[in-house]
Amino acid sequence: MEQPTKTAKVGSSGQRQGSNDKILCVPNKLTVEELRDELRARDLSTTGLKPVLVERLTKALQVDGASPYRLALTADKRRRRPTNKKEPKRDEYASEQEFQLAWTRWRESRDNNNESVKRSRQLAKQKRDEQERIHREREQQNAQLEKLVSQMRNEVVFLNKVLKTPELLDAQELAQLEDLLTRGMPPV
Known part of the structure; x- marks a missing residue:
């Protein structure tokens, strides 16, 4: 398991970037959608309110061998099917x-x-x-x-x-x- 470096900076969405561009996971700084994406990436339940999700992710991060880095990055967000509600012009x-x-x-x-x-x-x-x-x-x-x-x-x-x-x-x-x-x- 890699240890975070001391030169890590906290980003705007609860992400701490280290010198090796891996993003540390800080559960209480993530949005609900980001929490759910992170839990989904770790094969954990995604139901519940934000405090429940934060607690679940915090426990998952404390398990030996668990990666302290973000697994689900913003580029990995779920893709929604494009809708064709408006008639094309x-x-x-x-x-x-x-x-x-x-x-x-x-x-x-x-x-x-x-x-x-x-x-x-x-x-x-x-x-x-x-x-x-x-x-x-x-x-x-x-x-x-x-x-x-x-x-x-x-x-x-x-x-x-x-x-x-x-x-x-x-x-x-x-x-x-x-x-x-x-x-x-x-x-x-």
């Missing part, structure tokens, strides 16, 4: 062929995105329609059950009246009692 290109190529790529990207959006919206509409159908079915079932519960309450009230005062029943109530008894009996 003719005056931005030197030749018609370059413009046509850029415009074709932009159009394909846009068409692909439009298809993805269309599929996504169709899927969302199908899910919404299915949920509405299920909701309507449940509402119908609930209405039927409410009707059945109401009918059963009325029958319970009627049967209580029959039990308490059977002598006061009129002809219509006797017919209702007979109907209730025949309906309630299982078929033979």
Whole structure:
């Protein structure tokens, strides 16, 4: 393991440069993005807030055999895919062929995105329609059950009246009692 030289200077982004152009790693001076890049270069977890990342990198640097120098330099930063959101303009290109190529790529990207959006919206509409159908079915079932519960309450009230005062029943109530008894009996 190499020891840092005494002529090291601290840079603006928490990097200490030695005489051999290797950059020392000073975790608490790095940005979160630089911390994550450094942790990723050392195959460590990159999740968490800055204090957690600083602590994780500090522990990694204290391990025997660990390099005290930066492994992930600014040139090694993750490359992001270029986006073609804006339509290319003719005056931005030197030749018609370059413009046509850029415009074709932009159009394909846009068409692909439009298809993805269309599929996504169709899927969302199908899910919404299915949920509405299920909701309507449940509402119908609930209405039927409410009707059945109401009918059963009325029958319970009627049967209580029959039990308490059977002598006061009129002809219509006797017919209702007979109907209730025949309906309630299982078929033979």
